Amino acid sequence: MLLSAFFFVIVSQGDHMPRNVRVKSSSGIYHIILRGINKQRIFEDDEDSRYFLKKLKTYKEISEYEVYAYCLMNNHVHLLLKEGEESVGTVFRRIGASYVYWYNQKYNRTGHLFQDRFRSEPVETDQYFLTVMRYIHQNPIKAGIVEKIEDYLWSSYREYSQKPVICDTKFVLNMFSKVSKDALDLWVKFINEKNNDQCLEYDGGRLNDDEATELIKTVAKIKTPTDIQAYEKQKRNMLIKLLKQKGLSIRQIERLTGISFGIIRGA
Numbered sequence: 001m002l003l004s005a006f007f008f009v010i011v012s013q014g015d016h017m018p019r020n021v022r023v024k025s026s027s028g029i030y031h032i033i034l035r036g037i038n039k040q041r042i043f044e045d046d047e048d049s050r051y052f053l054k055k056l057k058t059y060k061e062i063s064e065y066e067v068y069a070y071c072l073m074n075n076h077v078h079l080l081l082k083e084g085e086e087s088v089g090t091v092f093r094r095i096g097a098s099y100v101y102w103y104n105q106k107y108n109r110t111g112h113l114f115q116d117r118f119r120s121e122p123v124e125t126d127q128y129f130l131t132v133m134r135y136i137h138q139n140p141i142k143a144g145i146v147e148k149i150e151d152y153l154w155s156s157y158r159e160y161s162q163k164p165v166i167c168d169t170k171f172v173l174n175m176f177s178k179v180s181k182d183a184l185d186l187w188v189k190f191i192n193e194k195n196n197d198q199c200l201e202y203d204g205g206r207l208n209d210d211e212a213t214e215l216i217k218t219v220a221k222i223k224t225p226t227d228i229q230a231y232e233k234q235k236r237n238m239l240i241k242l243l244k245q246k247g248l249s250i251r252q253i254e255r256l257t258g259i260s261f262g263i264i265r266g267a
Contacts, residue, residue, distance in 0.1 A: 025122030028083040029068075031132045031200050034092065035076040035115040039247045042113055043074055048103065049154045052077070055098050057166050063091045066168045068129075069136045072154040073143065074244065078136040080123070092118045121200040126175065130190065133172070135199045137191050144251030145265065149192060160187060212248050213256055219243065225256040240267035 036042040043049045049072050056079075060067060064084030071078045081088075100113045123129050140152040149157050159167040161184070176183035176190075216225040220239055228236055236259075243253055250264045257264075 025083070025124065027122070027124050029123040029129065030079075030081060030083065030088055030120045031123055031136075032079040032081065032088065032092070033076060033119045033200060034079075034096070035119075037112050037115045039075050039115075039245065040113070041074050041245050042076070042099075042103070043072055043154075044107070046153075048106075051102055052095075052099055053154075053166065055095050059091060059094050059098075060166065062086075063094070065091055066171070067156070067166050068168060068172055069133045070156045070166070071136045071139045071152075073139060073145075075247070078139060080129070080132050080136060088118075088120060119200060130175070131197050132199050134191050134193070134195065135197045138195075138197075142249075144249040144254070144261070157191070160184065209252065209256060212252055215246060215248070216243060216253075216256060219246070226258050228257045229259060237263075237267035240264050 034042075043052070052072060053070075056067065056070065059065075063086040065086070065088075066082040066084065067079065068082070069078075069080040083091075086094075096114055096118075103113055104110060123132055137149050137155055137157050140146045140155065141149060146152045149155070150161065156167045159165055160169050160173070173183040173187060176186045180186045213225055216228070217223065219242060220228060222228065228239060231239065240253060240259070240263075244250070244264075244267075250261060253259065253264050254261050
């Protein structure tokens with residue numbers, strides 16, 4: 001059981017600072033991040049994402065952990081889960097080894113895929129539990145990939161709004177049912193609320209605009225980011241894809257280059 005009462009959903013929307021020290025969670029619940037080495041993409045296409053989720057489901061049955069939320073981004077994964085019979089370290093050695101073997105075979109590569117070990121933070125209260133859940137589901141919006149949470153295919157949002165496959169949605173929705181009979185509607189409203197939530201991340205977050213500008217100029221060998229507009233389509237799209245791999249969001253690339261959101265998203 002988590003520790004605090006749930007009524008904060010209605011009365012409190014406070015922000016939370018990241019917890020950077022890896023410690024044992026007394027609740028058994030953790031926010032986990034897996035990231036590609038050197039910010040490398042770990043999901044090149046939909047098949048990769050489906051395979052990772054397949055492994056997450058397979059090892060859930062073996063290791064007996066519970067999953068409450070997930071979001072697969074192009075170069076990292078966020079998970080909210082409760083430790084089961086096996087430690088989270090053992091769980092992610094299993095998942096990582098299985099996925100990396102498959103990925104390397106598919107793309108004819110060798111070596112590591114994930115950045116060092118996974119990162120984790122303990123989740124000890126209802127309040128922070130739901131903050132992390134909202135933070136995870138809003139990742140694609142804050143990265144400029146989609147404008148609505150429900151439009152993103154590779155998060156657990158649809159497991160709540162449609163059909164659970166991996167997630168223990170009852171555990172979460174029961175928290176909301178303490179406040180309202182319309183638990184799902186209340187959950188949807190909470191997850192979509194604008195906020196300044198801050199949770200565990202790698203490397204202090206994304207590059208600021210000045211740093212991103214210098215990165216674009218260096219990678220593209222140009223004087224200003226807007227010069228990319230003059231590139232022919234194939235070269236432009238290859239460059240945009242590379243910039244996304246290096247951690248720049250769609251909105252940031254749009255802002256600095258003047259290229260439209262739709263073109264960047266499709267590159």
